[in-house]
Amino acid sequence: MKVLERRNIPPQQWDGVVLGSPEGFLFALSGWQEIIPPVKRWDLRDHGFGILQRGALAAVVPLHQRPDGALASSGWGWSGPVMRGDLSAVERREVMAAAMAELPQRARRLEARDLSLGMPAMTDSSIHAPQGVNPFFLFGWKDTSRYTRVIDFTGQDEESLWQGLAPDARRIIRHCREAGFQVAQVPWPEHVDSYYAIHEETYTRTGVPPHPRAYFEGIARLSTQGPYSRLYAGCDPEGQVVAYHNVAVLNGLSLYHTGCSRTLHLNSGINYLLLWEAIRQAHLAGDRRYEVGIVDPSETDGKIAGLTRFKSKFGGILCRSFFASLRL
Structure with a gap:
């Protein structure tokens, strides 16, 4: 096994691994590694690497160092080792072991004491993890997993998806449509200004610092x-955009990534209509699964509690979202 720095791996080779991997998702792509380090406020330093097996790229590991010194896969722990899909079970174990051994060695060289990894819950490797055991736990990492809801489109049609919504969610969506609100897919580059204005309003309202504008420009x-x-x-009856829903997509998998809405229209139901349309369109596009997002039923008040109640009204099953940390 040989370790190769990401900067020395051609993007098409890196992405070839991600696109053919049961762990692969957007946050592991080479393009994603390029858009987040330029965000000045986050000041992420790229230390991604690949694992060569018998001269061929067998795995890629997105990795960034944050200003506090901690290392995280894809900046925030949304990824981890991503292995080629054609490896045998024995080869997967060997390559995974090599990648997991390199991570603490790299951390020591960079004087990083904390590391974090993750694996998107709707990927094949997560869905089919034996007994739901965190794969990073086996290498001595602390399990910091959370829970999320994933909608599996297998064997479903639009009517079954609709019936999977909570009754009050269906009622809110119908009323929103009847009031004249509409949803349309739009091109990102033409909507960055509008999106960011509504994003700032949303995050200020919820008491969370807005993300840097450069992040959305990168997306x-x-x-x-x-x-x-x-x-x-999401447009009001006059055709003005009052809300957005941003879906991350790769390998037939889609994820509710970010969203925002005008305070004036919080009670209009537009966020319900947006999420339903995103799910419906993902199904029509032939996606296999849609991850609605992290939920925590133990929270009874505040932003997380509200998001949990909202996301839990759109069907799907509760799944573990694998995260892990290691302190040296």
């Missing part, structure tokens, strides 16, 4: 390179 640029993002705009 917009990446969206022109492939079908990696679907942006839906």
Whole structure:
């Protein structure tokens, strides 16, 4: 086994691994590694690497160092080792072991004491993890997993998806439509200004610092390179955009990534209509699964509690979202 720095791996080779991997998702793509380090406020330093097996690229590991010194896969722990899909079970174990051994060694060289990894819940490797055991736990990492809801489109039609919604969600969506609200998929580059204005309003309202504008500019640029993002705009009866729903997409998998809405229209039901349309369109596009997002039923008040109640009304099953940390 040999370790190769990401900067020395051609993007098409890196992405070939991600696109053919049962762990692969958008946050492991080479393009994603390019859009987040330029965000000045986050000041992420790229230390991604690949694992060569018998001279061929067998795995890629997105990795960034944050200003506090911690290392995280894809900046925030949304990824981990991503292995080629054609490896045998024995080869997968060997390559995974090599990648997991390199991570603490790299951390020590960079004087990083904390590491974090993750694996998107709707990927094949997550869905089919034996007994739901965190794969990173086996290498001595602390299990920091959370829970999310995943809608599996297998054997479903639009009517069964609709019936999977909570009754009050269906009622809110019907009323929103009857009031004249509409949803349309729109191109990211043309909506960055509008999106960011509504994003700032949303995060200020919920007491959370807005993300840097450069982050969404990067997503917009990446969206022109492939079908990696679907942006839906929710319009009021006068045709003005009052809300957005941003879906991350790769390998027939889609994820509710970010969203925002005008305070004036919070009670209109537009966020319900947006999420339903995003799910419906993902099904029509032939996606296999849609991850609605992290939920925590133990929270009874605040933003997380509200998001949990909202996301839990759109069907799907409760799944573990694998995260892990290691302190040296």
